Amino acid sequence: MDFSLLGPIAVTTGSGELSLGPAKRRSVLALLxxxxxxxxxxxxxxxxxxxxxxxxxxxxxxxxHVSRLRATLAQGGADAFxxxxxxxxxxYLLRLPExxxxxxxxxxxxxxxxxxxxxxxxxxxLREALGLWRGPALTGTVTSPPFAAAAHALEERxxxxxxxxxxxxxxxxxxxxxxxxxxxxAVNHPLREGLIxxxxxxxxxxxxxxxxxxxxxxxxxxxxEELGVDPGERLRGAYEEILRAEKARxxxxxxxxxRETGAGAQADxxxxxxxxHASGGASGSGRSGAAPRLxxxxxxxxLGREHQLAALTAILTSRTPQESPLAVVAGPAGVxxxxxxxxxxxxxxxxxxxxxxxxxxxxxxxxxxxAPAEILRDFLLALGTPPERVPSSAEAxxxxxxxxxxxxxxxxxxxxxxxxxxxxxxxxxxxxCATVVTSRSRLDGLVATDWARPVGLQAMGHEEGAALLGxxxxxxxxxxxxxxxxxxxxxxxxxxxxxxxxxxxxxxxPRWRLARLAAALRDxxxxxxxxxxxxxxxxxxxxxxxARLSADDAQLLSALATSADGHLNSSVAAALAGYDQExxxxxxxxxxxxxxxxxxxxxxxxxxxxxxxxxxxxRGEKDGPGA
Numbered sequence: 309m310d311f312s313l314l315g316p317i318a319v320t321t322g323s324g325e326l327s328l329g330p331a332k333r334r335s336v337l338a339l340l341x342x343x344x345x346x347x348x349x350x351x352x353x354x355x356x357x358x359x360x361x362x363x364x365x366x367x368x369x370x371x372x373h374v375s376r377l378r379a380t381l382a383q384g385g386a387d388a389f390x391x392x393x394x395x396x397x398x399x400y401l402l403r404l405p406e407x408x409x410x411x412x413x414x415x416x417x418x419x420x421x422x423x424x425x426x427x428x429x430x431x432x433x434l435r436e437a438l439g440l441w442r443g444p445a446l447t448g449t450v451t452s453p454p455f456a457a458a459a460h461a462l463e464e465r466x467x468x469x470x471x472x473x474x475x476x477x478x479x480x481x482x483x484x485x486x487x488x489x490x491x492x493x494a495v496n497h498p499l500r501e502g503l504i505x506x507x508x509x510x511x512x513x514x515x516x517x518x519x520x521x522x523x524x525x526x527x528x529x530x531x532x533e534e535l536g537v538d539p540g541e542r543l544r545g546a547y548e549e550i551l552r553a554e555k556a557r558x559x560x561x562x563x564x565x566x567r568e569t570g571a572g573a574q575a576d577x578x579x580x581x582x583x584x585h586a587s588g589g590a591s592g593s594g595r596s597g598a599a600p601r602l603x604x605x606x607x608x609x610x611l612g613r614e615h616q617l618a619a620l621t622a623i624l625t626s627r628t629p630q631e632s633p634l635a636v637v638a639g640p641a642g643v644x645x646x647x648x649x650x651x652x653x654x655x656x657x658x659x660x661x662x663x664x665x666x667x668x669x670x671x672x673x674x675x676x677x678x679a680p681a682e683i684l685r686d687f688l689l690a691l692g693t694p695p696e697r698v699p700s701s702a703e704a705x706x707x708x709x710x711x712x713x714x715x716x717x718x719x720x721x722x723x724x725x726x727x728x729x730x731x732x733x734x735x736x737x738x739x740x741c742a743t744v745v746t747s748r749s750r751l752d753g754l755v756a757t758d759w760a761r762p763v764g765l766q767a768m769g770h771e772e773g774a775a776l777l778g779x780x781x782x783x784x785x786x787x788x789x790x791x792x793x794x795x796x797x798x799x800x801x802x803x804x805x806x807x808x809x810x811x812x813x814x815x816x817x818p819r820w821r822l823a824r825l826a827a828a829l830r831d832x833x834x835x836x837x838x839x840x841x842x843x844x845x846x847x848x849x850x851x852x853x854x855a856r857l858s859a860d861d862a863q864l865l866s867a868l869a870t871s872a873d874g875h876l877n878s879s880v881a882a883a884l885a886g887y888d889q890e891x892x893x894x895x896x897x898x899x900x901x902x903x904x905x906x907x908x909x910x911x912x913x914x915x916x917x918x919x920x921x922x923x924x925x926x927r928g929e930k931d932g933p934g935a
Contacts, residue, residue: 309389311341311404313411314462315442317449321384328380332357333373335449340393340402341409342458347399356454374400410440411462418469423476431480434473441466451819467493467503474506478513486510494523498530501539505546512550518601520550525604528668529646532724533805536848538673551689599663600690603721606654607647609779612772616763620652623761624719624742625659633742634735634758636751639765640903640916641672641849642805645746646723648765653721653744660742662716665690667734671726672748672852680733683722684709687734706733714738722746726856728753748853750901767802767916770794776804777822780811785822792822799829800839801916806846809839836921850922853904860887864895865904865915869923874915881913 312318317334319326328334339356340348354366363369378393386392391404406412417437421430445462449455470493477486487510494500494507504527511520524547528539539547616637623635637645650666657664667683670676684705688698691712699705717740725731725747731754735743745751745760754760768776774793778786786793800806810829814820829835840847854862867885868876876884882892896913899905905913915923 309384309386309391309408311337311409312442313338313341313409314414314440314445314466316447319381319384326380326384329373329376331448331450332369333376335455336370336373337377337402338446338449338455338458340400341411344406344409344412345401345403347396347401350398350400353400356452357450359450359452411445413437414440414469415465418465418472421469421472421476423472424479427476427479430476431473434469434476437469438466438473451817456816467497467500471503471506474510478506478510483510483513487514487516498527499534501527501531501543505542508543508546508550512546512553517550517553521547521602522605524550525602525666529604529607529650532668532673533642533646534808534845536673536845536852538668538670538675548686551686552695599661601657601664602666602690603653603657603664604650604666607651609776610647610651611775611779612768613644613648613651613765616648616765617652617655619761619763620649620744621656623763624652624744625656631739631759632736634754634760635742635744635763636754636760637744637746637763637765638748638750638903640767640803640919641748641853642803642846643765643767644804645748645765647804649721649723649744649746653719657719660717660719662713662718663691664719664721666721666723668723669725669730671724671730672849672856673724677726677730680730681705683734688712702733709734710737713741716740718742719744725749725751727751728757732758748903750903752901768797768804768807769802770797773797773800773802773807776807777811780808781814785814789822792826795826796822796829799826799835799917801918803846803918805849806839806918809845813838832917832921836918836925839918846918847922847925850919851926853902854922854926856902857898857904860891861895861898864892865899865919866923866926868899868905868913868915869920871915871920874917874920876913876915877911878913 310320312320317328317338319328319337328337335357336353339353350367350370353370354362357370358366374393374395381391381393389404389408391402391408394401394403407416414437417433421433421437423430423434444459445466446455446459449459470489474486474490477483477489487507490503490507490510494503497503504523508520508523511517511523524539524543527543531537531539620635620637624633626633637649639645653664653666665687667686668678669683670678679702681700681702684702685698687709688705689695691709693708693712699708713736715738716736718736718738720734720736720741720743722731722734722743722745725745727749728751731745731751735758745754750762751760755762774786774790774797777793777796796810797807800810810825813825814822825838829838836847839845854865857865864881864885864887868881870884871880878889878893878896881887881896882889885892885895887895896905896907900907900913904919905915907913
């Protein structure tokens with residue numbers, strides 16, 4: 309007799325699988341198997357079986373399920389295996405040899421494997437362990453938090469085993485097998501950094517550098533958008549290892565027809581295949597044969613933004629002598645600036661056959677912003693500069709970068725910039741290059757000194773936001789209650805990040821209608837929590853914006869949060885903050901530049917509901933209880 313937890317809940321005997329009955333009965337068995345040879349209180353079973361308030365007859369229901377399970381096991385010959393389901397007061401005990409439970413056998417096999425010390429022995433052990441899985445753990449149980457937590461814990465153990473198998477294959481030099489093992493797990497767990505780092509290294513060691521870099525940028529973007537954090541040390545280390553190795557790529561052979569620079573360039577330009585080489589260029593440019601392709605993967609389920617994409621096209625594809633086009637995509641936290649810029653970059657990659665560079669400047673991340681010298685080093689390595697020839701000073705590295713790209717048709721995407729000073733050393737100077745910068749700040753300095761053209765990104769309207777929900781949840785689910793979908797868009801302030809968080813809540817609760825989540829979000833005390841998870845989501849994104857404010861500006865934002873309807877002028881703001889008029893106006897201008905307030909017209913400001921709620925929460929935390 310075998311008991312299965314690693315997939316659908318099942319009990320199998322020599323004559324076949326036993327009929328276990330409905331989900332609640334399977335759930336009772338699963339909970340007993342998760343704690344074998346241990347008494348499980350009746351109250352724990354009741355709490356696990358009903359997500360909401362249990363019915364009055366819950367005890368009778370559980371007792372009935374236990375009685376039927378006892379009879380089913382007896383019919384399957386439980387006595388012959390030393391299996392017994394007994395009652396101990398108000399608790400139950402499933403006594404059995406633990407090796408009959410697949411989860412127990414899985415744990416023993418994984419414990420025996422030593423992927424670093426004995427990889428040849430570890431591979432068959434880990435394969436056997438992972439072969440015990442027949443689908444998501446605890447399939448067929450009720451959808452309550454205790455079972456979700458238990459399934460998550462088992463899934464974590466499975467992923468740890470997958471990573472160990474990847475390391476074992478890698479230690480044996482079987483990098484193709486390592487990549488195959490890690491790929492599916494990475495697709496299904498795109499925020500697990502250790503898994504992604506292992507996959508990147510395996511792909512790189514099979515010669516698939518561009519695929520490895522795409523995985524990094526995709527994961528970096530997801531970490532930033534979904535969790536508000538930057539890549540950790542292991543993921544960043546894998547990325548830097550691959551960048552350093554780019555210099556070892558062989559140079560391209562000169563093309564039969566050399567591309568002219570200037571007016572006739574487009575006639576002879578050839579777009580290389582992904583991962584291939586650009587056509588030849590001007591002598592003395594210092595270029596290697598490889599065209600770097602550092603863009604993240606295209607954003608999934610990208611919707612709308614046609615006006616902004618058209619504006620980027622008009623700005624970045626216009627050509628004037630001695631001028632390198634520069635666009636700044638600016639907007640509030642969570643509005644989708646990175647997605648818009650990366651979408652445009654992929655749509656127009658063919659116009660930049662000499663490569664596309666991408667860097668996260670970390671202007672609004674948990675840690676320090678990226679230093680220009682750090683980004684320039686990555687760019688120069690990707691362009692083929694040997695590490696020992698990369699200048700140590702930002703000024704010299706910037707000059708070398710401009711020299712290398714002077715005659716190239718190159719696109720540079722600088723994501724998440726804090727200020728203009730951080731961006732300027734990274735700008736290419738060649739007339740055939742184009743640069744797009746994203747930031748929560750308007751970067752007025754770049755407009756003034758570098759003729760940057762702004763492209764504002766605003767919150768989504770009702771139709772666009774509902775379409776995004778439909779793309780994530782399925783159009784049918786949204787169509788069931790279009791009014792609730794419209795309300796969800798409004799409660800999320802039309803921010804894609806907040807809408808994705810709402811969609812995640814609904815995806816985890818497939819039986820919920822949209823109206824149920826909308827009702828929960830109406831409670832302003834719970835809204836940010838529902839649209840965030842611990843230190844992630846919309847609250848984390850706003851926290852990074854507020855963290856960049858001066859003390860005076862942060863105090864004004866906190867005062868503005870007390871506004872009744874979020875609409876005010878400078879006089880009202882001054883009264884709320886206790887500032888004089890000039891000090892208030894200067895601070896309002898800075899908050900507007902950071903998109904924490906919006907100046908709708910002259911001296912008419914609005915602050916979004918989510919920003920108000922966040923500022924109130926921050927104020928309450930600082931004041932403390934009883935303040």
